[in-house]
């Protein structure tokens with residue numbers, strides 16, 4: 514496994530791995546962490562929200 518959150522790997526991602534975090538609404542931040550919602554969906558969140566509680570994740574649509 515190479516480093517999935519660093520370097521050139523990001524350039525292959527949509528918008529180069531950046532976007533607006535659905536949890537904290539930070540814009541143009543790198544969304545590198547996949548969080549599983551309790552309803553079965555998955556969302557991409559930023560580093561700050563990678564450790565957010567599941568309550569905050571589930572508050573996202």
Ligand SMILES: [Zn+2]
Pocket residue numbers: 534535536537538539558559560561562
């Ligand atoms: Zn965030």
